[in-house]
Amino acid sequence: MNRxxxxxxxxxxxxxxxxxxxxxxxxxxxxxxxxxxxEPIAPYHRPPLSKAWLRDGPGAVSLPLKPAEFxxxxxxxxxxxxxxxxxxxxxxxxxxxxGEVLTYDCLIIATGxxxxxxxxxxxxxxxVLELRTVADAERLRAVIRSGQxxxxxxxxxxxxxxxxxxRALGAEVVVIERETRLLARVARPELSAFxxxxxxxxxxxFELGATVSGFxxxxxxxxxxxxxxxxxxxxxxxLIGVGATPNDEIARDAGLDTARGVIVDLEARTADPxxxxxxxxxxxxxxxxxxxFRMESVPNALEQAKQAACAIVGRPPPPGEAPWQWxxxxxxxxxxxxxxxxxxxxFLRGDPAIARxxxxxxxxxxxxxxxxINSPQDFIIGKQLIASRKTVDIGKLGDPTxxxxxxxx
Numbered sequence: 001m002n003r004x005x006x007x008x009x010x011x012x013x014x015x016x017x018x019x020x021x022x023x024x025x026x027x028x029x030x031x032x033x034x035x036x037x038x039e040p041i042a043p044y045h046r047p048p049l050s051k052a053w054l055r056d057g058p059g060a061v062s063l064p065l066k067p068a069e070f071x072x073x074x075x076x077x078x079x080x081x082x083x084x085x086x087x088x089x090x091x092x093x094x095x096x097x098x099g100e101v102l103t104y105d106c107l108i109i110a111t112g113x114x115x116x117x118x119x120x121x122x123x124x125x126x127x128v129l130e131l132r133t134v135a136d137a138e139r140l141r142a143v144i145r146s147g148q149x150x151x152x153x154x155x156x157x158x159x160x161x162x163x164x165x166x167r168a169l170g171a172e173v174v175v176i177e178r179e180t181r182l183l184a185r186v187a188r189p190e191l192s193a194f195x196x197x198x199x200x201x202x203x204x205x206f207e208l209g210a211t212v213s214g215f216x217x218x219x220x221x222x223x224x225x226x227x228x229x230x231x232x233x234x235x236x237x238x239l240i241g242v243g244a245t246p247n248d249e250i251a252r253d254a255g256l257d258t259a260r261g262v263i264v265d266l267e268a269r270t271a272d273p274x275x276x277x278x279x280x281x282x283x284x285x286x287x288x289x290x291x292x293f294r295m296e297s298v299p300n301a302l303e304q305a306k307q308a309a310c311a312i313v314g315r316p317p318p319p320g321e322a323p324w325q326w327x328x329x330x331x332x333x334x335x336x337x338x339x340x341x342x343x344x345x346x347f348l349r350g351d352p353a354i355a356r357x358x359x360x361x362x363x364x365x366x367x368x369x370x371x372x373i374n375s376p377q378d379f380i381i382g383k384q385l386i387a388s389r390k391t392v393d394i395g396k397l398g399d400p401t402x403x404x405x406x407x408x409x
Contacts, residue, residue: 006031008312009094009104011084011250013037015046016279016301017110018065023309025074034077034102036084036094039133042068047298049137050161051328055168057141063134084111087254089272106274106312109251109262110305113244113280113296118153122215127222127237131158132244143237146170151225151235153212155182157327159241160195163204164329173204174233176225178242180209188340188359191371194352195329202330207233244296246281259283261294266320267311268304276311278304288322288386289341289368297325322386324379331355335376337383338369347398350375358382365391381408 008024010017013035021035037043044063052060071078083097093103115130117123129140140162144150150166152159155177163173175182181192196206207227216224216232224232246261256270257263261283268276268284279301283294299321306318327334332355340361350357350373358378361369366389370382381404385392396402 006105007103008033008106008108009102010035010108010110011094012110012112012247012279012281013039013043013078013080014110014112014279014301015043015065015298016112016305017108018043019302019305020108020110020278020309021071021076022066022074023305024312025076027309027313027315029309029313031105032077033075034079035071036079036082036096036102038081038083039135040081041134042066042071042078042080044134045298046132047326049134050131050158051165054137054141054144054162055165084250087250089254089256089275092274104274106276108308109270109275109277109281110279110301111247111250111281113246115240116243116245118212118240118242120212120214122217122222122226123240125215125217125222126220128215129237129239131162131239131241140237140239144169144171145236148172148236149174149234151176151233151238152241153225153238154241154243155179155184155206155208156186156241156243157183159239160199160329161327162239162241163199164202167202167204168330174207174235175199175204176207176210176212176227176233178209178211182206182208187371188346188361190346190348190352190359191334191373194373198330198332198355244280246294248281251275251277251281259292263292264304266307267317268308269311276308278308286323286339287320288389289339291341293339295323297323299324320387322383324383331374333374333376335372335379336369337372337379338367338386340369343368345394349378349397349400349404360397362392362394362397365394367392378404381405384408 043065048061086095144166149172152175166173183192211228213228214226215222224234248258248262251262252258262277264277264282268278280296324337342363343361345362347360356374358372358375367385372379396407
């Protein structure tokens with residue numbers, strides 16, 4: 001920083017951007033902070049939107065990250081309902097959708113990601129929905145009706161969480177997945193099979209290995225999902241949940257390195273030393289796995305917000321973490337630590353029949369990933385083993401009678 005009153009400009013007021021603004025103040029930053037958010041409300045928790053908030057309504061959970069008065073009270077100039085349009089790196093300036101131009105000393109890009117849209121006929125019909133924001137969740141909850149069918153396109157975590165919430169509200173649900181199993185990109189076949197069985201027993205139907213070719217409508221509203229085999233699945237509403245793509249255009253257009261995400265280092269800093277990027281929009285290094293990749297999770301947003309805030313104020317970097325995430329479906333709590341990269345052996349501990357088990361993924365004698373269902377101890381110890389890179393006794397890990405604490409000791 002080279003001015004008496006340095007300015008940090010944060011583009012994006014999601015979990016990452018909102019946390020970065022708060023941490024800068026917590027870490028003693030005394031300059032000015034501007035937080036620009038495209039949504040009309042202050043930063044909030046997104047995960048409940050497909051779970052408790054959708055199932056039980058707005059009063060079920062408190063969404064805001066901070067009370068509304070927090071930002072003004074801590075000298076944070078929060079600009080809701082405003083989009084960043086252009087970044088001029090040489091001038092250290094950002095043009096906003098209002099036409100205003102803001103200069104910065106440090107810039108944090110926290111623009112997140114947006115749902116992938118299906119480029120098929122009928123996708124613009126009323127009742128064809130996505131889920132990313134509170135406004136999206138309000139539209140979705142408004143169309144979920146007892147006895148009516150919701151079509152869910154995509155058998156990933158968002159699709160399955162919405163399916164569980166919709167069943168709790170009494171709706172019929174059909175999940176349409178292009179791959180031949182659920183969670184194909186993110187989970188082992190054992191976990192896919194478990195979730196398929198669990199949802200089926202609770203009334204969800206599935207079309208696996210099915211590709212959506214379009215949507216049918218009646219009076220401008222969706223009435224069915226067309227499949228490429230010629231069938232039509234009738235529905236009163238449809239949710240598209242086939243993944244997200246990073247909002248990295250403003251960085252790419254300004255000449256920053258991107259590869260389906262803004263490329264950053266372990267300080268969350270881009271190749272431009274004055275610009276950081278955090279959260280879902282980034283492609284970051286993960287030394288545990290000796291590779292770069294993009295993560296979409298609250299823990300990742302928090303970790304990178306800490307990295308950027310520490311670098312800006314000159315504080316020592318936070319300790320590295322093993323990546324993790326979670327999913328709540330019915331009475332199931334899935335907790336995942338790490339990623340199953342380069343795995344050559346898998347061990348199951350616990351009993352899927354009683355919905356309490358964990359799948360351990362190893363590379364050699366090191367744990368790469370743990371997928372734990374209603375088994376918090378397995379998750380916690382597995383996460384510690386992943387972060388420490390400690391080797392484990394394969395024989396003991398494969399023996400369910402050996403306590404996991406003994407293996408981690």
